[in-house]
Amino acid sequence: MTTPTIPVPARTLASPFHWVRRIPMYILVLLFCIVTAFPVYWMTLSVFQPIEYSLTYPPPLFPQAISFDVFQEIFSGQDTAQRVDVWIFNSIILASMTTVICLGLSILGAFALSGKRWRGQGMFGLLLLMTQMLPEALIVIPLYATIDKLKMKDSLLTLALVDTAFVLPICIWILKNVFDTIPNEIRDAALVDGCNRMKMLWKIMLPISAPGLVAVGVVAFFHAWNEYLFAASLIGNRHLYTASVGLGSMISMIDTPIDKLMAGGLMFSIFPVIFYLMVQRYIVAGLSAGAVKG
Amino acid sequence: MAAQAAINKSASGRRRDYLPYMLALPIILYETIFILIPIVQQLVSSFTSDMFGISAVKWVGLANYDRMLSDKYFWNSMRVTLSFMGGTVIVAVGAGLIAALLMNQNFRGRSVARAIMTLPWAFPDLPTVLIFMWIFNPSFGVMNLFVRWILPIEQNPKWMMDINLALPLVIMIAAWKAFPFYGLVTLSVLQSIPSELYEAAKVDGATRLQSFRYVTLPEIIPTLMLMGVLACIFAFRQFALIFLFTGGGPARTTETLVVAVYKAAFNSFDFSYGATIGMAGFVAVFAITLLFAYLQRRQEAEAAS
Structure with missing residues (x-):
């Protein structure tokens, strides 16, 4: 701040709870990342897990076993x-x-x-x-x-x-x-x-x-x-x-x-x-x- | 000295400089062969009757156009194209804007988040179709699981086989793939806004919302409009995604104009009728492109003043 005569609005002062105001932003970022990354994750998962896990309903959301057979x-x-x-x-x-x-x-x-x-x-x-x-x-x-x-x-x-x-x-x-x-x-x-x-x-x-x-x-x-x-x-x-x-x-x-x-x-x-x-x-x-x- | 004189001479325009023409000529020829001549052929073909490999080519005048204007499936494809265009433009440009605003903030892990959000843009059409066909598979798709967490429904939705869900689904997928591009372009504009403007707004006591409304928005609106037109064109030309995901069905609810052209030609082998629908599409694209060029001129004029 080069000009101390200008009153600084209180909200720009760093406060220990500053991050609280940013929570909505983080939630949005997370949401975007999930929407873009999930399909890619899901594709990768169906490649590397044995096919029987893909063909169950409801499908498991996390890898249960790993197999590379499909590449052969x-x-x-x-x-x-x-x-x-x-x-x-x-x-x-x-x-x-x-x-x-x-x-x-x-x-x-x-x-x-x-x-x-x-x-x-x-x-x-x-x-x-x-x-x-x-x-x-x-x-x-x-x-x-x-x-x-x-x-x-x-x-x-x-x-x-x-x-x-x-x-x-x-x-x-x-x-x-x-x-x-x-x-x-x-x-x-x-x-x-x-x-x-x-x-x-x-x-x-x-x-x-x-x-x-x-x-x-x-x-x-x-x-x-x-x-x-x-x-x-x-x-x-x-x-x-x-x-x-x-x-x-x-x-x-x-x-x-x-x-x-x-x-x-x-x-x-x-x-x-x-x-x-x-x-x-x-x-x-x-x-x-x-x-x-x- | 002689070279300097030559530069000055060409700069003053006393001598016609042929180099740019020589450079542009191969490209003009190339695009003439592969783009312009086919367009003319298409125009000629639309006045004939040409069932590919089935019957001889006959001149039929405007009969194809008559048929097209009274073809309810043609009007259906126009409607579907418009809905698809409107839907993807709003969702993709809107999501791109939000993503750009988020990426313009300072926070930890920003570069990782940015790379993740760019992912869909780098994904080719074919794998995109594959992934979403699997995610939205009516029997095993993981989306059934998520939807049934939220909504109290007994049965899995039929997704792309459902006449009410197919088009919105295709729009969401197209927007998923397209929004990172609009986000990246918007972000580059956001980052070029001088920070003094924000500081001045802050000094004037503007809230964050106000500084968005009065500083950010005026700076990015021209870009948003241009991207809107661009998004229309990208949506218009979208073929592989729609064709492979739904094939235009169910009950033609996702049959856009380009899909209709392809089906007329390669499913019914009616090349002339396909060409006729293609001409209608060409007129539409030409109009949108001119609008785009006009908006660009205006933006440049504004930037110059």
Whole structure:
């Protein structure tokens, strides 16, 4: 308090019972945490407890016994078209291809948006915004018909190309945001030193933006990883199923044991949860920039 | 010196700078191939009759649109879409706001709580559907247990098989997954409010509620509005969650427009009719996007002044 003449309201004085007033807040925080964490806990529990505990009513709320048998089943079954590890492998291939294509294109787009304004930039921004907003389901029919005609169904590369079209705008916004934080002095200095602008992008801006590039990579990777609609309509060959389609097919088979389903779901979620929490800061900055500043 | 001169030249705009166009061109081409051309194809297809692989394509003019406007299931899907949109927007943005206000407080364990609350956002759609199908399973679901602790009911509810419960359930699940994002965005705005404003309010004798009403709220309302529109669009495009959780049922009570498009195309193989419903959806999305762009402009203008 630098100005002692201003009367300090009594309630700001620290009192031994200060925490009492905060109880409602703690209760709310706890409530939120339970609502968000319980489903995840419940899934994990049904994976690691023997299935008979899951199939009793009322179900026990805490683990009574632990078993890892289900992993043997989903990773080493006879039918490779039904194995979660094969699906996850396909998902990794698909997501990696999407990441590479998307990174290349979004570097160009972000660089175009991050320099001086140019005529038509507004239209370009609107095109990106429209693409970002467009529900996939609204163009799944013509895309399916065309790809079917071109005999390009059942290809992970085709799927990666389609997925890129939808995730590209958000990646461009994220990266533009990162590029914008590079001071103009650095760019100008590079140009004065005789770099042309592409060389400056390559030698100066990209190395500085490495964490942002990682964030873009994560977003692109897990967009393809999570995508269901196109994967389900464009991939018919069971050996090429991505994890999302594979799990979707498990849902529609009524007799799939619950521990197997949950184990598949858990395997499918671990990577995105870890990576999203790691690059959360960049994604939120980029999403809100793309969303709030399109 | 020459390079500096070149910069000055392009800055003054005497010479047209082609680099941005060269950079943007591949992206424009890419999105044209994968987004714009399919939209045009969709438009053309909506004027034809195209039963995929069953009959030859015929030009039928506006017949599909006629059929759509008198199709009670189409209007049903519009109603369901609106309820789903309204429901998720209110619940997700509202919960996000509360979460952001909580996370803006100083308390022990805040970073842990924040990580836990972000969890659903990182969860893919498929596992989300799996978890909640299991939690709300009418025979073994743990939610039966919780509900029967609170409500005096004899039988387990039928949850997603109940025509009155299915839509609210889908809304809750969609909001569960979406609210962390709105919370994180709101939090970043909350943290950018200068603390002098709060100190000034305190000096003026404002209560906590008053300082929320007169300091916090005016600062975050533009963001909340933008997020509301954004949430509408996200809700509109929500497919996998609804389709896998209920398949649009029971009795079409959760059949949103995108689900109707998919079912027309891939269950009935009526590509043209699906395309027609898709065009209706496209008009709706276009309108919402323009509203979004307008709100953004206004917010930027306000921020600039």
